[in-house]
Amino acid sequence: MNEGAKSQAAPVRGVLGRLRAAYEELVLPAAIRIACSHPSFGPWRERALASVSGDVVEIGFGSGENLSRYPGAVRSVAGVEPSARALRASLENSLRAAFPVTVHRARAESMPFASDSFDSAVATFCLCSVEDPAAALSEIARVLRPGGRLHFLEHGLSPEPRVAAWQRRLDPIERAVAGGCNLSRDPRAMLEAAGFEVLELEEAAALGPKPWGYLYRGVARPIAD
Numbered sequence: 001m002n003e004g005a006k007s008q009a010a011p012v013r014g015v016l017g018r019l020r021a022a023y024e025e026l027v028l029p030a031a032i033r034i035a036c037s038h039p040s041f042g043p044w045r046e047r048a049l050a051s052v053s054g055d056v057v058e059i060g061f062g063s064g065e066n067l068s069r070y071p072g073a074v075r076s077v078a079g080v081e082p083s084a085r086a087l088r089a090s091l092e093n094s095l096r097a098a099f100p101v102t103v104h105r106a107r108a109e110s111m112p113f114a115s116d117s118f119d120s121a122v123a124t125f126c127l128c129s130v131e132d133p134a135a136a137l138s139e140i141a142r143v144l145r146p147g148g149r150l151h152f153l154e155h156g157l158s159p160e161p162r163v164a165a166w167q168r169r170l171d172p173i174e175r176a177v178a179g180g181c182n183l184s185r186d187p188r189a190m191l192e193a194a195g196f197e198v199l200e201l202e203e204a205a206a207l208g209p210k211p212w213g214y215l216y217r218g219v220a221r222p223i224a225d
Contacts, residue, residue: 041153041215044206045069045124048153048217054119057143059108059136060126062086064093067101078118079103080111108136116145124153127190129181137194141222150196150220157186158205158214167211187216196220 046069053073058066061079063086070077076099081087087103094101106112108123109132121140130136140150158164167183174181191198201218
């Protein structure tokens, strides 16, 4: 490639990078909020959050969709979310909460909290998209107090071989358009590989299309407990 071609390619990459950044900051949070607010997810969220208590850290906090569903046993919530736009959108929900809410622009893989800070951790529809799920789960284990639990609700790998094959085929497209989301991650396998014991697990095909609709809900604890 000659120097002229190089100089033309660099601005193109720069424009594409800015467009991608704008899409991920301005469009994607709203799209994810709409998708994850599907009415069929409501009962699943209720069950996922029913036994949450004490001081809570919630990764993938988004717009604070879970706040209105937390039970009375919750004392406080610290939300962790990398998108500034999503955190701004969470302000109204945070102000309406019946307990103190703090929001932190950070990644789940590197949380700004001391060890043993929380009684409960919550992850809903976010382990599919964190860049390094093992690091994120290690951080959750670190910030949980002894006896603490992780309460999770995720979509993931279907047990139907044909659906699972389509999930793997679609993964590159899904990651590109949905903020790094992966359709074929297996939440239970990820938790066990990260040193968690799964204490409770409910899984089912909750809605279509099938590659997006297989849900996992449960409770897990770091085995070190």
